[in-house]
Amino acid sequence: MVPDVTDEHLVLQAQAGERDAFLTLYNRYTNKVYNRVKSRVPMQDAEDVTQEIFIAVVRSLDRFEGRSRFSTWLYTIVNRQIADYYRKFYRRSENRTTDLENYEGVLFSADSEGWDEMVMVQQGLQELPENYQEIILLRFADGLTFAEIADVRGQSLEAAKSLFRRAIQALDDIVNRN
């Protein structure tokens, strides 16, 4: 595995059928994707959703044309699969309240302190506009520094920090409102 090779270059190699290139990409992003998934879906389903995401990546890799960064394209698939998950979740639930109670129960162990606060924060995260969700997840789920976030988003460090503050404030407002 060569860390210097860009994602986009690896995609080109993977599109040409090189398994190793694809596996390098997959290894780069497995934990990041998993962290994003487990921050937004019940723990018991995080593995299945992560799997569905990477299956979708394999199936649609040929359609990646390099117009955006690979990570942006990948996180679009992550968001779409999580949205699909919730569509199916609500469709199959006849008793929505019971399911939501289960959802809250499986996100965190019942004996952990403040789990209801966690559920509120996670549900609040779902309600945020996409750019707010994105910057919070880049910092907390992907563990990128603010300088890296600014680079990824193509904005200044000050703008990234400002967006982060507004995102956290918006989340705080949603949690307090609920």
Next chain:
Amino acid sequence: MDDQTRLDDNMANYADLILAGRDPAPSEELESQARIMQVLNEAIKPGQSMDAGMRSRLNHRINEEWDSAQQRRKSRFQILSFNNFNLMAVAASLAIVVAVVAIVIGMGDSSGSSMGATAQGDGDSGDLAIFGAIAVVIIVSGFLYFLWNRRR
């Protein structure tokens, strides 16, 4: 430094500290948001990776999917390279032959029967030749575009 920038920096620094595993006391103005960030950190735990069993199952499934995707890709390529490609080659060749025949007939008509030919008849064969030539250009261009697209 204005007030907003100072707040932006304070909040970013606070996030950095809790993500580094420290438990700093938030300033009064950050108290509510600091709690949100602590909860986020607790819920997401960025350093945590999936366990070995889950990782192994995922690797296995993704490798399987890769194999079947490559298989599908190969068969799609075969269909493209055999059926469509050959079909287009035959169609283009036929079109060229038809166009050449049409042009030759058109030329024969206009040179061989100049005295007896009506203006209408000359016009028909001339039209035919023009249509033939246009058809050849369109089909050959389409064929070349198809080839060029495939090789990209």
